[in-house]
Amino acid sequence: MQALLDVFDIYLLEAVINGILLGGVLALLALGLNLIFGVIDVTWICYAELVMIGMYAMYFMVQYYGVSYFVAAPLTILLVALLGAALHYLVIAPLLTAPPINQLLATGGVLFVLQSFATVAFGIDFRNLGIRLPVLAFGDMNFSYARLLSFVAALVGMVAVYLFMTRTFTGTAIRAISQDRQIMALMGVDAKRIYLITSALGGALAGLAACLLVLQYDVHPFVGLSFGPITFLICVLGGLGNFIGGFIAAFLFAEIISLGGLFSDLEWGYVLAFAFFIVMMFIRPAGLLARRR
Amino acid sequence: MLELRTVNAGYGTFPALFDLDLDVKAGEAVGVIGPNGAGKTTLMRVISGLIRPARGSIKMEGVDVVATPAHKIVSLGIAHVPENRRLFPQLTVDDNLKMGAFLKEARDHYAERLEVVFGLFPRLKERRHQMAGTMSGGEQQMCAIGRALMSNPKLLLLDEPSAGLAPVVVQQVFELVKRIRASGLTVLIVEQNVQQVLKVVDRAYLIEAGTIRASGTSAEMLASDTVKEAYLGV
């Protein structure tokens, strides 16, 4: 009996820690979405699909052309950043004066395009890098290096964004524009340029997430569907555009998914997370960190 | 320096300014007074490009302001301190000032300008790492003016600097305006607080329901019945 309890506790602890590790990547994704929403006031429904394209880029560079992982990663980040900028330039910019819903739906169209592009170009097979990182045994618990590495890299990525946002004029403008869009012109800021930079930055974050997720998951055209919805829930719960709220919500959801997955399949973890989300909407309708009126 | 001719402007189908003429000469301090909703704030917004006039011309030192993209108007030397200060509440004082120096030219002289602003408002230097939204109303007004001065403007537009402030602070704010005047800057100031503003400006316009009702030197305006009527309706 005692032995059983011990084992259970160990698994629980392992799940908790895995949850934290998962939270890092989710927080990265939430940060990218929040950044774009906060600045441009538009949500990229196809955000997870940008990640998927990034994962394919990694797969082909590393697996097909034999490029080193650490060379491929920055190239992928750059590629997805360009993709983000292109998305803004081609789809969002022409719709800037249109109702926000139209912008949102247009990115839904892009989701279709990216998914089917991947299907056409790469087929529906599941592919992986073929890199099998060792597993770290700690007591009776096992953690994959892939997850640890992802967690650390995600943190580094977020710190880099933080430094950019606080140290540079452009970064300061990005933070300012989400607080008061209307007076930016008085500061001499060309909002359109900031939008483009932010889109590239959001894309870069998706690119970084792609480099990390490809270590843990197989890539296929619909892989975005397995973490896209959860990212949206995180952002809504944390308050769209609220970086800190998104950060906290990411870890909250990661724990729920990880612990839910402990007792059943991972999918049930998602269901649990959604149920939790609905309950939270009743308790804190304006988002996790919002002050109650 | 600044010249407005038959300016008409509004919000959507909602007109706020009718055929408005206004001049500001270099070195002057000009006041615009008038009751709430008269169109004073609209006037400021039209000059700084936040809204575009439906008709009429605006020239800054001969340059066509209407044809200049909104974000480039600052580089013509016009800095606008908006109504209600409109600081970025969740940025520090430093970051707010940094935004004021976003322009390429200003960025190059960032350190110098910071010195100038801190020289004018030593209090800001003490508070430089504080979130702008957490400061008192008077300090926020200092920060808003400081932010506008960071771009090294020739013309400062002040929109209701005393609005929402306690009477003691209002006195301080007008002291600030005097200090700015003394530094040689041209100022166009919109105010409801007629008595106070007429003490710091050379000339003033009375604007009511979107049109100029009267104009004259401060002394003339102080004595004017039209002004009192516009405010009290008796």
Add this chain to the structure above:
Amino acid sequence: MLEVNGLVKRFGGFTAVNNVSFRVDQGEILGLIGPNGSGKSTIFNMLSGTLAPTSGSILFAGHEIAGLAPHRIINRGIGRTFQIPRPFRRLTIFENVALAGFYGQGRRSRIKAEEAAERSLAMVGLPTDRHASVDGLGAAGLKKLELAKALATAPKLLLADESLGGLDEAEMDQAADMLRNIRDELGVTIIWVEHIMGVLMRVVDRVMVLDHGEKISEGLPSAVAGDPRVIEVYLGTDAETTQAAAAEARRRAGG
């Protein structure tokens, strides 16, 4: 008919309305004035249910209505207009008003709603043509539409928010007459927020002045215009000139 006691509204740490009490009697037109940010709109929003008060009570016809949802308050007989007209552009003028007649009166009848719409449109002088589009209306027309919408809800109390903004002088007088007609002919009690003092002072029975969320003066228009505290709020804080202006205002009001 309306009795407000100790009304308070805080947003975070900011107190927008601080302990305001007042009453409005049947058939009265009460003017509500004060500088920008003095809390006029916040009071309106609480009376109409758009905002829930932090504390305090609002008794309407003897019933507590503080914190009720807007549609319930409308159904009890408090109609409102908005400062900036908020027409529904995807509906015709007639549909705009019929909508208010249908949902605003509590009893749901399409026929009655359409009758109410015709009456209200006629009252404010807008065409009762069923296909006329909102887009053809200018500033004055939109203001009238606001008023017609509010009237179609068959209000006992009308909250009129700056009915004069954006109008020229002739239109202002017309709008003021209209408000008075609504009171005289329909017996509707009115609370009127306005910036254009000249017109307001001529029409209202009583004035209440707000500053920084507090009531600073209340009474007959002539008395309020002479109140030194009101003059201070409107003209500035210089003591000597304030006194002079007050004396001047009293003299004029008396004469």
Add this chain to the structure above:
Amino acid sequence: MMGRGRLAAWGLGLAALAALPFVYRDPYHLHILVLILIWSFAYTSWSMMGRFGLVSLGHGGFMGIGAYVTALLWNHLGLSPWIGIPISMAAAGALALIVGYPCFRFRITGHYFVLVTLALSGIVLQVITATRDYTGGSLGYTPNRTSGNKLLALQFDDKTTWYLIALAVWLFGIVVWHWVDRSMARYALEAISEDEDAAAAAGVDVTAEKLKITLLSALMTALAGAIYCQYQMFITPDTVSGIAVSLQMVFAAIVGGLFVSLGPTVGAIITILLAETLRIGFGTQAVGWDNLVYGVLLVLFIIFLPKGILGSLLDRLKPQRKVPRAHEQEAVQVVRPGA
């Protein structure tokens, strides 16, 4: 509202449509027609709320529930679809209310609403996949063939029967659309979609009105899912649920035109014919190509033709009606003076 001439045109058109399978019996073409009718009904159901700015991406979820609950009840409990369909509709309706109530009550609109509903259809997909022991997961699911009463099992081998059923269901959708269009509820919902505060100030119970139309739309969408399942006798999570299906609904409704009753039908005709053409044109390689074209078209439509093909066409035909719709209104930034 409806002129005598238009009524006659509708009557004539319907009679022709009903007579069609007795004159023309090509099974493949009838199959395409049935698909078009069922999907038209689904798209019409979506547009009932979509036209009022309530852009839901959760309808894939409702459709999936309609299809899977009906089939599961039949296979596991032997419950006839005649009972199973109402139950599945009730389930979808309940879910719509559970998600809709907090959204509407707490003013979750625009982006937030889209994202929440998007997550909803994502989660329904996950659940269908997760319960693979019952639903067959992503491999798909087949209702058991009946050996007894076909009417009771709602299973017919005959395409003509299905065509008539689909036609009736489609017509039902169009009738409901017109019924809403002519009701006071339309005024209220148009008003809500423009300005919730002003609508409330006109006495509209915003939350209740939104919930009503959401419930109606979800119930109809679940019905579409169930009918689709009974007709195809094979469903997979990807074809009846999930984000892709939700987006497909939005796309078709937009392509056809959101604001006219036949818009979603036109959208269904265009999208299904396009998909079939591409499928035949590319053969087995078609996988993905049709969606690729869909996606590109969707983006182009939103940018250049936000009123859809039918909507724009009708606009051109009768230029006197120039009431701008929300999706084409210029976003005028209303800066309130003195606020």
